[in-house]
Amino acid sequence: MVIMQANKIYKTYGNKFNKQEVLKGIDLQVNKGEFVGIMGPSGSGKTTLLNVLSSIDRVSKGTIEIEGKEFTGMKEKQLAEFRKHHLGFIFQDYNLLDTLTVKENIMLPLSITGMSKKEAHQKFDQVSGELGIHELKDKYPAEISGGQKQRTSAARAFVHDPSIIFADEPTGALDSKSASDLLNKLAAMNSKRQATIVMVTHDAVAASYCSRVVFIRDGQIYTQLNKGDESRQSFFNDIISTQGVLGGVTQ
């Protein structure tokens, strides 16, 4: 089942005298329950792609549908409504609100949708248990580690069961232990909850947790790799060799 469909999306910055085309006609399809990685050298347009796919930025041309809903033409208010129900976000720098406790941060998306309190608490207990941060619930972000912050951020993304979750370099600021912890959790959430995840990353190790990796170069899709039944190690080797062909300097 197709959950996200992007058709011929273009994104240009600047005015007509000084135009810079960042995305040049990208087609992308994501199915339900997929864990898609987006890789590419610096300046290839990864982050721009993620921003337009996640409705934070607007495309210049082309259409994007999520769960059959076309949102490129929507007004700001409708977009907010759309994000509220369909999208979840995980950021490199966690983006937690410092003044709220872990629990309050995680329950934020539920309070927008106006879910009943009882149901909201159940959801919280479930997702925080799965991500192993339940006992941190009354702590403030300043009191917990980076890995814990990122898991809190992930919990916030999962808690309202969005159609699709966008992750922008989620492991970028973590040490390797915390990073693999988080990726294992993400992969587990992906298989257990059938959650659809689109993740931008630099890191081949992180990408090897995905079921599919899309390589971007100069604003176009260069190639895609499917994990299939391969082991993570051999998928990792495939990714490394593709990166070598891609020619961009990684990291």
Next chain:
Amino acid sequence: MSLNYIILRNLKKNIKNYYLYVFALIFSVALYFSFVTLQFDPAMDEVGESMKGGAAIGASSVLLVAIVAIFLLYANTIFIKRRSKEIGLFQLIGLTKTRIFALLSAENLILYFGSLFIGIGAGFVMSRLILMILFKILEIDKLAKLRFSPEAFQRTVLVFAVVYVLIMIMNYTFIRAQSILSLFKTTSTTQGLVKKMPLWEIIMGLLGIGFIAAGYYVSSQLFSGKFTGMNGLMLAMIIILALVIAGTYLFYKGSVSFIFNVIRKRKKGYLSINEVLSLSSIMFRMKSNALLLTVITTVSALAIGLLSLSYISYYSVETSAKESSPHDFGFVMKDAGANFVQALDQKKIGYTVLEIPTIRVKLDLGEVLESSKFPDNDTSLEATVISDSSLEGKDVQPGEVMITGYTHALQSMLKLRDSGEVDFYTKDGVIKQQLSELSEKPVLPYYYGGGVIGVFVVDESVFQELTAHQDPNLQNNKPGSWNYRGIMLKDHSQVKEAYNIYLEQKPEFPSFAQYEYEINQRTNMGLIMFIVGFLGLTFLITSGCILYFKQMDESEEEKDGYTILRKLGFTQGDLLRGIQFKQLFNFGIPLVVGLCHSYFAVKSGWFFFGTEMLTPMFVVMAVYTVLYSIFGLLSVLYYKRVIRESL
């Protein structure tokens, strides 16, 4: 790119960002200039008859400078911190600290002296308006003329140049003390890490509320007789001040976050957008601004309080003039009024004369006193007694006594029951009377002890008896015969004319003119009100600006949060509603606390200033609230921009 270019660019950018600072600067210059112009204006001599008016304004202009200087210096610390990154960047690209300082100084020089001259221009225009307001308050019929005063100009430039130098010294020390690294860190170190609420903070919160409540309680008891003597009163006042100020500080430091935390705990983690933006943010912010907020609250409470008191006395000028002299004119000597009456006849001014015989009697209030604070339980005192036949429409039964002139001030100093026995001591014995009525209405001038103990009214027969057995020693304490003669004009509009006659004749004391009290009171209180209002306005605007600047900083620090919230699907409208809610608290809490403080301050002693408390006080409070809310609105508008740009 030359240095001059950078300066100009910075200037352009800064004016847009700091328009309120520039506005506040212009405004304070304008206020100061027009204030000083007033001081040097020859018209001021009429206000106080002597140089009193000018001197009062001169003294308060010093206060004005102090407020403005502190504000400008404080605002400067906020702004230089905001620019620390820029300063660090200049250093990184190789500018020396002296160069940077020169750059900042040049930029400030243009900004500062530009606003200074605009301010002087505005002040010049404003001074006429202000003089007109002053004349209106003092009821002086004179046209305010526009006059440029070189002395005022000189003084304004001098004062603000000194402030400029102070600001530069501050900037210099700031730049000197910072290394490149610390410059980049300034903004991040100022915001404390958010941690759990420790126990001592809860205790502090409870203490804060307790202190304020205790201070209010003592203030309500201030003149009830619990504190006697100058020392007692002084001590009580110091205790009130200390309790309330310390309480206010602890309130901001602990109580606010304590209360908000309790509310938050109840939500069990499920917060709405309004709560996210208001409760959680204020909880942590208010703590770090506790000292600033305490100062602002205390001074605004002081300003509102003083303004209320002076407005109360201005507002009740007529009634208090009636209290001090119930008739249009009054004479004590039997023949003193004769010339005056003749003159009135000549000018064909209609009048009626009331003859009121009085007598001094020693009496004992014993039973009537609610709380005795007389030394050695000796409750006897001396008072003036008149007969009920002197009062129209009043009939006091034999055996009864009525106390008149029992004013608010007297009521708070001397609590009386409304019935009981009053003993009159005569030369030959005691006459016992029952107290039948307490009346606020004055019947004789203050001279006869109204407001101090009141004037006692008895039945004609009792009055005769008292006169027959009077103690001559008591009668000789004051000069002249004890017969009072009050003159009421038939047509009150002729009072000015009559007063001119009174002035010409300059009758010997004791003689009274109600109109004289009225004018004096109006001039004095009007002038005080004007000056306090002026200072209050300056303070209001400067403190409002400071709160606004703080909010500017806060909004930028919280911008990341808005980005997250908008990505989560909150609309700009949702966030703005939350912000409005937050500002309601941010500006509302200090306002409400300040209003409460001033309410209790005014309530504790207003009766010494006038006869009506609520209306004038509420007028002052309403005006203050409206002006103050403008800054809240401005900050919401600023937030609106930040929210719009956050995604």
